Amino acid sequence: MTDASEAWAEPTPTAVLVLADGTVIEGFGIGARGSAVGEVCFNTAMTGYEEILTDPSYAGQIITFTFPHIGNVGVNDEDIETVNMAAASGVRGVVLKADVTDPSNWRATRHFSAWLAARGIVGISGIDTRALTALIREKGMPNAVIAHDPAGVFDLPDLKRQAAAWGGLEGLDLAKEVSSTQSYGWDETTWEWGEGFGRLTEPKHHVVAIDFGVKRNILRLLADQGCKVTVLPATATAEDVLALEPDGVFLSNGPGDPAATGEYAVPTIRAVVDKGIPTFGICLGHQMLGLAVGARTVKMHQGHHGANHPVMDHTTGKVEITSMNHGFAVDSSTLPDTVEETHVSLFDGSNCGIRLKSKPAFSVQYHPEASPGPQDSHYLFRRFVNLIRERKGEAPVPERT
Template sequence: MKHEQGQNHPFWREPRATALLVLANGMVLEGTGFGAEDSAVGEVCFNTAMTGYQEILTDPSYAGQIVTFTFPHIGNVGTNDDDVETSNLAASASVRGIIVHAPVTGPSNHRASGELNAWLKARGIVGLCGVDTRALTAFIRQNGMPNAVIAHSPSGDFDVEALRDMARQWPGLEGMDLVPAVTAAQRYAWTQAAWRPGQGFRTVSDGRYNVVAIDYGIKRNILRLLTEAGCAVTVVPAETSAEAILSLRPDGVFLSNGPGDPAETGKYAVPVIQALIARDVPTFGICLGHQMLALAIGAKTMKMHQGHHGANHPVQDFTTGKVEIVSMNHGFSVDRLSLPANARETHRSLFDDSNCGLELTDHPAFSVQHHPEASPGPRDSHYLFARFVQMMETAKGAS
């Protein structure tokens, strides 16, 4: 923006942009860079959550994406070690970049142990601020989520044509399996329970229900709520065989969230899930896990126009008739018209009528598209963990 008093001075120069967002269609958005001094290609989406930016930026489901925050003040509460949702800390950062409207200020929160700019630099995440995020959000709503390159250079020197070519040559998320980059490298036990005032995150060493969680990009708070519900949780890598899972004698299996095209991940995940269903192992899936369960029973998934990313999405639970406000993060959805006869739709988005949940009528298995663990988001859907426990309890009684 030009300075009113100095714009006509012979030595005045328009400040150079230190960061760009270059879309595959040729559009270039200029602003000020922060975070990592680098360039990254990905799919641009927008997130409408007003809180929890650190949890969003550490959600493995955002692999391959550049997140535009519609809330203007991002970074003002700093960062801390408790709000990291990535369970596999050895994995590289999932999100490719962050776009915000207002410059990142110094932290002002009693929980802050660091500031966002340094936190992003340490994780190699490129930031761009000073952009009209409302206009970019409106563009995405009208045209869909574009492929783009986000670039930060303090010198302001950019090869825009090269960046544009990079955006155009990137194949996009359709047909891309990103789970191998975020899943656990080996099996491990999880013992941390939910945070409580005055106690923090407690350690629970036992549980009534033996649950195996298949890690497609699982978030920490999912594991905490499973532990809190009375589960002894063992996390296994995404490509673990059905035989290896069954050898752990699970009372139930959890199918986690994760990034990428579900049809690609399903090439190795679906046969495993089908084997578990055939053995009547109680199964609960969320997000990508929901899509994996749907594919395992013969349904189809499809790419969404703008996706669902936020913490204010209304979803109706047909089993109770209640409307929940939920946390969402997905760019693919289950085609509800493709659900087979043995699947009942349990949840549906009130934004666009897309499928948000199913349960099988002939096997103990159910799933939801949204994130019942929140982090960030409302806690309306925490009851789903109790529903999973009840399913395992029923199976125990019948055995």
């Protein structure tokens, strides 16, 4: 006969999140077993968790979802955003409020927890994510260790030492860890209902994309605009890029400290811009362009992570709702007179876009490819192609249709 006290006993925690200050948060493990160290951020998106967890820009981070129900529509291979399907996930862990339920969606091919385990992502559920989010807003993004053991056995002193000893993202060049190691071509276009992904059959332009951690839907949207894309590794030199005689150059998103990646990327970007080749950057690519023109980047207090960030486009006077994922930003006070600030965050006034006044180059901090997120900013891909068309002596196309 079971004792009444045993029947009402709290279940044994099977996962912990240990912050660098020694705080221990208990929960229940999902996904991979073991432990991982990273920077804890929060993401406010209500959908698109699979796209978020396969975004290479999250390398080195543990994602806390503020939306409580994550995993309820399962996962499928079509929504993965990293180009290399076989690569290990850059994200270190995931923190959830509610337990993961069985998937309920016609596109689902796998249970979320099984998918996390297969990708080596350690997860914890049963957490008061509102309290954790409030802590991040007050104190900034903490370093932490996330650990999962079905037996509930944890060496807390050692986990605390690991969390306190990790140096964080500042000074880390993570682009090399998620970038392709060799060049490849891309011609897949965006997904359409009932048809799936398409193929570009009649390319009009050739774009070289420098891969700092590029997302699939960025490449698809370039293909949608008639661009045959050649992807080069993050370490590509100016000679590598120029040898391909591109009509335009794209600077991709990616993780880590832009100043560290800029040590080898900035000289390449400067050479491309000096040649007058139309250039477009997103996220880390935006920060790289900022560094290339002489600006500085700074670490943010809590970063911007979500699919509902309002941004003002000063070039049109319109506000767009954007998807964001960055913990560093271009310091607008360091922009030279040769550069115009085109976009700003309406949350905190931080820089979200620039363009060069005398060269066909521009960039944005946010993610106009919208995977996940709203599609307000798709026009930027046409803006880029219009720079290419102008250089070729062709008439521009409308940015919005």
